Amino acid sequence: MSENDIFIGNKPVMSYVLAVVTQFNQGATEVRIKARGKAISRAVDTAEIVINRFLEDVGKSAIETSTEVVDTESGKTNVSAIEIRLAKK
Amino acid sequence: MSENDIFIGNKPVMSYVLAVVTQFNQGATEVRIKARGKAISRAVDTAEIVINRFLEDVGKSAIETSTEVVDTESGKTNVSAIEIRLAKK
Numbered sequence: 601m602s603e604n605d606i607f608i609g610n611k612p613v614m615s616y617v618l619a620v621v622t623q624f625n626q627g628a629t630e631v632r633i634k635a636r637g638k639a640i641s642r643a644v645d646t647a648e649i650v651i652n653r654f655l656e657d658v659g660k661s662a663i664e665t666s667t668e669v670v671d672t673e674s675g676k677t678n679v680s681a682i683e684i685r686l687a688k689k
Numbered sequence: 690m691s692e693n694d695i696f697i698g699n700k701p702v703m704s705y706v707l708a709v710v711t712q713f714n715q716g717a718t719e720v721r722i723k724a725r726g727k728a729i730s731r732a733v734d735t736a737e738i739v740i741n742r743f744l745e746d747v748g749k750s751a752i753e754t755s756t757e758v759v760d761t762e763s764g765k766t767n768v769s770a771i772e773i774r775l776a777k778k
Binding site: 637641 | 730733749752754755756767769770771
């Protein structure tokens with residue numbers, strides 16, 4: 601996981617928005633927002649809020665979805681994942 | 690909303706998987722899976738399950754996210770949205 605990856609969990613969405621904005625303000629030219637399962641919706645919220653409210657010179661450069669295999673107590677299970685790449689225009 | 694749009698709500702994910710598979714089996718060459726808010730995660734699940742388990746000749750042709758303004762009792766509010774386009778390869 602590179603320092604420009606933001607992994608979305610269960611915190612309030614503004615925590616992740618702040619993390620992304622901070623990365624760009626510290627000189628990053630690209631930030632990857634990653635999430636799995638139910639956090640996927642929050643990842644989309646994060647990207648949309650960053651672009652529409654905070655950083656007008658940043659846009660979505662790619663959106664990918666995938667399926668990841670996760671080990672749980674009851675065996676392996678599939679979980680959907682998303683990666684939203686934001687980049688300076 | 691065209692007949693090839695599947696709008697994701699609160700039903701079990703397999704209901705939407707079946708709806709998408711049915712569209713392709715009836716001759717559709719492209720199906721658009723749409724969702725807003727918390728249903729976004731289920732939209733990604735639907736697309737991944739269709740591609741990985743049911744229709745090997747179908748792939749993701751585009752993924753777009755956006756912000757929509759929705760009227761509620763307490764005024765206008767923003768909600769994130771996703772559109773995942775699946776197409777025959």
